[in-house]
Amino acid sequence: MSVRVFVRVDAAPRPGAVLSLDHDEHHYLARVRRVRPGQAVEALDLRGQRWQAAVEAIDAKQASIRLVRSMPTRPAPPSVAIIGLPSPAAALDAVARCCELGVEDVLLVRCELSQVGPPSDARTTRVLRASQRQCGRPREPRVQSLSLAEALAFRGEIPLFVGERDADVKEPRLDHARSGFRVAVGPEGGFSVREQAQLRDGGAIGLQLGPWTLRTEVAIVAACSRLAAAAERRPHVACGPKPTSA
Amino acid sequence: MSVRVFVRVDAAPRPGAVLSLDHDEHHYLARVRRVRPGQAVEALDLRGQRWQAAVEAIDAKQASIRLVRSMPTRPAPPSVAIIGLPSPAAALDAVARCCELGVEDVLLVRCELSQVGPPSDARTTRVLRASQRQCGRPREPRVQSLSLAEALAFRGEIPLFVGERDADVKEPRLDHARSGFRVAVGPEGGFSVREQAQLRDGGAIGLQLGPWTLRTEVAIVAACSRLAAAAERRPHVACGPKPTSA
Structure with missing residues (x-):
């Protein structure tokens, strides 16, 4: 099952961007899912885009991910x-x-x-x-x-x-x-x-x-x-x- | 919301039949739904028929219902x-x-x-x-x-x-x-x-x-x-x- 993580972004991010995670997301990756550096994750940016991403760095105090590519979303009717x-x-x-x-x-x-x-x-x-x-x-x-x-x-x-x-x-x-x-x-x-x-x-x-x-x-x-x-x-x-x- | 009660029947019952309820169903009517004699209920006979019914008698030890009429069920595809x-x-x-x-x-x-x-x-x-x-x-x-x-x-x-x-x-x-x-x-x-x-x-x-x-x-x-x-x-x-x- 995919490991999914929320990221807050101000502007539309680009592939390759490295984003640090907030406290809740760090806890989820480090304690709940126990991911390792390099592991593939899915990032949901709260502007509405999904990304293939990878864990860039993670330790007991903080974590960051690197965006790889954005994933398509299907249009849905209202x-x-x-x-x-x-x-x-x-x-x-x-x-x-x-x-x-x-x-x-x-x-x-x-x-x-x-x-x-x-x-x-x-x-x-x-x-x-x-x-x-x-x-x-x-x-x-x-x-x-x-x-x-x-x-x-x-x-x-x-x-x-x-x-x-x-x-x-x-x-x-x-x-x-x-x-x-x-x-x-x-x-x-x-x-x-x-x-x-x-x-x-x-x-x-x-x-x-x-x-x-x-x-x-x-x-x-x-x-x-x-x-x-x-x-x-x-x-x-x-x-x-x-x-x-x- | 309908009060529904299960009844066990051997042969296909007829309208007007009075059926006594088993322990679980008596408990449900008397303690959970607190119904009174004469109250309308829906009876599900375990042969697959639904009935409009009414409480015939109920006290602390037993309960019975009278079937009024069977309710149509829509056929469904397999x-x-x-x-x-x-x-x-x-x-x-x-x-x-x-x-x-x-x-x-x-x-x-x-x-x-x-x-x-x-x-x-x-x-x-x-x-x-x-x-x-x-x-x-x-x-x-x-x-x-x-x-x-x-x-x-x-x-x-x-x-x-x-x-x-x-x-x-x-x-x-x-x-x-x-x-x-x-x-x-x-x-x-x-x-x-x-x-x-x-x-x-x-x-x-x-x-x-x-x-x-x-x-x-x-x-x-x-x-x-x-x-x-x-x-x-x-x-x-x-x-x-x-x-x-x-």
Whole structure:
């Protein structure tokens, strides 16, 4: 498994640059992974680039790495996960899964059936860092707490789906996700009748997630995977004028 | 949220039947959910049928329910999850997620990079029961431990996919899942070179699961969700007897 390390950079770094690591990253390399000088590692620069790198020097007090070459990242369609807050542990699990699946924006919404508020920023950041270390994503998703009305207005130009157990999904509906997607999943117990009406008024398309009731943190993975598969079915092209046909 | 209770039945029960509950189910209704006589519950009979039911009688020592009507279950395409064994906790998590997503057969495979063997049958059964209680699935998936060669020979007539980070997936490849799917995901660290060759020899189709590395228990959810979406795109015709409706 790759050893991944975070580096802070001010400007865009170049191959060959030697970067010293901060305390946490030194601890991770020296104590947790016990790497040696020369060992290959993967560096995630917090500007959003991944690098093949090698340990330049490491001792009990400090460590540095040398960047070798930047690694390509695949473009992904815009994606927004709207999560009705379940228990704090489940909310953090859902945020980590969204990070690993490449979701750009995670909106945590306190719903009528939510028992508690959002996890603290400090816990969220810790969970995101662990998730990035595991999955290799250099830039974390943006995570915000919003009301349902605010969440439904967020990036309103992108098609909106809502995960439901019994929705009757036809192929063309998933195809709406080709240019990106927003998807909402309810808290434990689901969206209330009033919230469901709000979602319908927001133009949400029912997205069936299988025959059985899914936990919030499983439903968001199932929903994002289905929609991402639909979005990948054609190369993502940035908005621009269409070629005119002859 | 629905209160769900398991009932053991010898023959196919009929609406109106009054069934007494075993010790565990009595404990769950009386102590955990504190239900009252007359309260609506959902009954999962271990022959594979779901029922709307009501509590007939409950006291400190015993409980019984009356079946009201059977609930329809949607037919699902045949589906097999082949899971390279990660840590025991992750393996149990993966098994529960497969249950919730409707997978029929779960094959646990000890791979070259697996650190440990499969979880015990007792733990697996406990996790499956909790998962069924949560998701409402009346019949659990069949879970077996097999070698990779045995797993690849299992239901060999169904298309085989393998979850990969960098596979280049085109639409027609997902469409192979329309009649059902088998899908393999590796343990922590992935399949070895030799195992990858075995999968290729077995005809496995690479299935891209997103831009970043996924944990085994997340990869299996992402893979099954993508393939189930492809399978649902055309009505599945059941091969066996249809569930009876009341």
